[in-house]
Every structure is written in structure tokens, then in C-alpha cells.
Amino acid sequence: MRLLSHLAGWFSSIRPEEFMTLYTTTVGDTIYLPSDQGIGVCVHEHVHVRQSRKDMLYYVKYLLSSRARTYYEVEAFCASMEMEYYLTGALSSYEQYISALRQYECSVQDMDYARDKFIEAQDRIKKGVIETPESVAAIEWLDEYSGR
Numbered sequence: 001m002r003l004l005s006h007l008a009g010w011f012s013s014i015r016p017e018e019f020m021t022l023y024t025t026t027v028g029d030t031i032y033l034p035s036d037q038g039i040g041v042c043v044h045e046h047v048h049v050r051q052s053r054k055d056m057l058y059y060v061k062y063l064l065s066s067r068a069r070t071y072y073e074v075e076a077f078c079a080s081m082e083m084e085y086y087l088t089g090a091l092s093s094y095e096q097y098i099s100a101l102r103q104y105e106c107s108v109q110d111m112d113y114a115r116d117k118f119i120e121a122q123d124r125i126k127k128g129v130i131e132t133p134e135s136v137a138a139i140e141w142l143d144e145y146s147g148r
């Protein structure tokens with residue numbers, strides 16, 4: 001994790017000590033949580049576990065390509081939206097998700113892509129369509145065990 005914090009510093013303005021205490025990170029099947037996080041964050045990170053299992057170049061692409069990083073994060077943030085809607089019955093504005101994505105240093109063009117995808121996702125989610133496999137699994141589990 002410490003090595004990863006230094007790598008993050010090479011590719012962004014994040015200081016290693018900030019990374020270790022503020023950022024949730026997934027490496028392989030291990031999710032590093034700096035503090036107690038909600039299930040929405042866990043679902044988001046599990047999307048990254050699936051992405052990394054599916055593509056052996058995931059980490060290279062994630063670190064070196066704004067487009068790939070944006071694609072991966074948009075999918076994970078859409079899972080976060082699905083969980084937010086399930087848990088609260090409401091969605092934060094897509095601008096808040098865009099704001100969260102800014103810390104990933106995506107290009108302007110990629111941020112335009114992200115905005116369009118977030119708007120599409122919010123329309124879909126408000127219609128009750130949950131499609132991210134990790135959200136579907138989490139919601140099924142919560143429905144069965146949380147007494148909702």
C-alpha cells in the first residue's frame with residue numbers, strides 16, 4: 001500500500017500521506033479502506049476487483065490512460081449511484097459525481113463522456129433498472145438479510 005501511495009504521487013498531485021489516510025484503493029482482490037465506509041463504497045471497489053480480474057493490463061491502463069481510468073471509474077461510480085438510490089430512494093446530482101471524478105485527473109473530453117454516462121445512468125436508475133453485477137448482488141443480499 002505504501003508503494004502504491006508513492007505511485008499515486010508520481011501520477012498525480014496526491015501526497016503519499018494523504019493517499020494512505022484519505023483514499024480507498026483496490027489492489028487485486030484486496031480493498032484498502034482508510035476508515036469505516038458504507039456499502040456503496042464497497043460495491044464501487046468490488047467493481048474494480050472485477051475489472052482487474054477481467055483485464056491483466058487493468059493497472060497499466062488505469063495509471064497511464066485517462067480514457068481507460070474514466071471508463072473504469074464511471075462504471076464504478078454508476079454502481080455507487082445504484083446503491084445510493086437503493087439505500088436512500090434519491091440520487092445526488094450528476095454534478096456531484098463529476099466533482100468526485102475530478103480527483104482522478106481525467107481529460108476534458110473524458111469528463112464529457114463521464115457526464116453523459118452519469119446522466120444516462122441516473123435516468124435508468126430512477127426507472128428502477130439496476131445493472132451493475134456488484135450492485136445487484138449487494139441489493140439481493142441486503143434484501144435477504146437486512147430486513148428491508
Ligand SMILES: [Zn+2]
Binds near residue numbers: 044048072076
Ligand atoms: Zn473507483
